[in-house]
Amino acid sequence: MRIALGGITHEANTFCPRAADMSSFEARQLARGDEILANWQRTGTEQAGAMSVFSSQPRCQVIPTLLARALSSAPVEEKTFRRLLDELVERVHAAQPVDGVLLVLHGAMMSEAEPDATGEVLARVRAAVGPGVPVVGTLDLHANVTERMLREATALIGYHTAPHVDMFETGQKAARMLVETIEGRITPAAALVRLPMLLPPENSTHNWGPLSEVIHMALEMEREGALLHGGIYPVQPWMDTADVAASVVAITDGDPAAARGRAMELARVFWARRGEFTSELVPPDQAVRRALARPPRTVILCDSADATTSGSTGDSTVVLRALLRAVPFEGTALANVVDPGAVARAIEAGIGSTVTVRVGGGLAPETFAPLSFTGYVKTLSDGTFTFKGPGMRGVPHHMGRTAVLVQDGIHLAVMERGVSQWDPQLYRSLGLEPADARMVQVKSPMAFRAAYEGLYDEVIVVAAPGAASPQLASLPWQHLPRPIYPLDPETAWP
Numbered sequence: 001m002r003i004a005l006g007g008i009t010h011e012a013n014t015f016c017p018r019a020a021d022m023s024s025f026e027a028r029q030l031a032r033g034d035e036i037l038a039n040w041q042r043t044g045t046e047q048a049g050a051m052s053v054f055s056s057q058p059r060c061q062v063i064p065t066l067l068a069r070a071l072s073s074a075p076v077e078e079k080t081f082r083r084l085l086d087e088l089v090e091r092v093h094a095a096q097p098v099d100g101v102l103l104v105l106h107g108a109m110m111s112e113a114e115p116d117a118t119g120e121v122l123a124r125v126r127a128a129v130g131p132g133v134p135v136v137g138t139l140d141l142h143a144n145v146t147e148r149m150l151r152e153a154t155a156l157i158g159y160h161t162a163p164h165v166d167m168f169e170t171g172q173k174a175a176r177m178l179v180e181t182i183e184g185r186i187t188p189a190a191a192l193v194r195l196p197m198l199l200p201p202e203n204s205t206h207n208w209g210p211l212s213e214v215i216h217m218a219l220e221m222e223r224e225g226a227l228l229h230g231g232i233y234p235v236q237p238w239m240d241t242a243d244v245a246a247s248v249v250a251i252t253d254g255d256p257a258a259a260r261g262r263a264m265e266l267a268r269v270f271w272a273r274r275g276e277f278t279s280e281l282v283p284p285d286q287a288v289r290r291a292l293a294r295p296p297r298t299v300i301l302c303d304s305a306d307a308t309t310s311g312s313t314g315d316s317t318v319v320l321r322a323l324l325r326a327v328p329f330e331g332t333a334l335a336n337v338v339d340p341g342a343v344a345r346a347i348e349a350g351i352g353s354t355v356t357v358r359v360g361g362g363l364a365p366e367t368f369a370p371l372s373f374t375g376y377v378k379t380l381s382d383g384t385f386t387f388k389g390p391g392m393r394g395v396p397h398h399m400g401r402t403a404v405l406v407q408d409g410i411h412l413a414v415m416e417r418g419v420s421q422w423d424p425q426l427y428r429s430l431g432l433e434p435a436d437a438r439m440v441q442v443k444s445p446m447a448f449r450a451a452y453e454g455l456y457d458e459v460i461v462v463a464a465p466g467a468a469s470p471q472l473a474s475l476p477w478q479h480l481p482r483p484i485y486p487l488d489p490e491t492a493w494p
């Protein structure tokens, strides 16, 4: 059995002013051929999970092709998307004959010209291998699943967790489904039900609340044997495009009508819970006051509106400004901002000196205002660290050259590039311990909760502007299909 393995993974946020280009993939992951397996086999990733299944199969040969992953941003620059896709397809071609293809995808990728870029990847790979070869894709929970994606793939397997901690297991499930399909033991039959709603992620988890109920229903259907897979997709809600929706994908063994019935059953519950996804948002100054009101404890200031994993730029100064207004306070606060110019000045000044820099607002100047920060240069780093938490464990991350500037109790990490903030290793790699701080700014809506588990006493979601704002009605929508919930509260379905 010969399997081609590859994929292109990106999550689009059309409110972000910065597109992903080739350097965005190079900074996160751009692996070719054997590099994919050599560097990633021991990680908590889809490809590692898939490999754990393939390597246990007798006479299974995996041909690694191209695996590209970038941090969320505006849609991928068209020439970058086409170059990556052409290379992926060429490598799949070169791998032929293959019995199956496994693609690591996100499902909410857009390019500048192609709103359904994941559908385009699946269509091109499908055309390369022909209609008879199974193509199975993995998806993030925040995928925007389209009819085209469903048509071009043999099966699509999504995460069942938020915070995302089941990449490895998702890769395993997809690999098993691919192998069983190739061996003729199953015939996946999928049904997609799309729901006209966008849901903010702050209260969207498999651990509690409305999403957990729907996910657990899907898992129960899998356990009963009614479904091979029940995918629940609340969608990345910052895609201003005509074809965006939350969705359910139910996959049965050869029974399209049953798949449709189960998908509708799940979709009805999902839809009925749509009003329960909002969370309390606290204005920045009030959030800092609340955090300082009851010492000693650690409070996460969840700056989800500037979440880099949701497609914001990471250069917001809204929380930093509130911290500066609150000084002096007892204890420390950890904060971060993307600003390559300020990093350069801190490096020039050197460790132990004091510098005054303007930080923030450089990438999204229309949304974020820069501010002046005078700090003691405590630490300089190359900005490389490895995730140790349950999501993407073992995966290296690169925030570029990074400086820690200290003013009063504020330890500000200034970095050259935005980076996923799921893991406290971001701060620890700079000698800062979140568990010892009174306030920790984290630019992530939900996913940080897995690796930060046990380190904090409270999470306060800050009401702030940003491309990833949970205040969806505040964003300048132009292309969205209307009516859609919650922008149009009276939206009816089905």
Ligand SMILES: [Zn+2]
Binding pocket: 140, 141, 142, 164
């Ligand atoms: Zn996600």
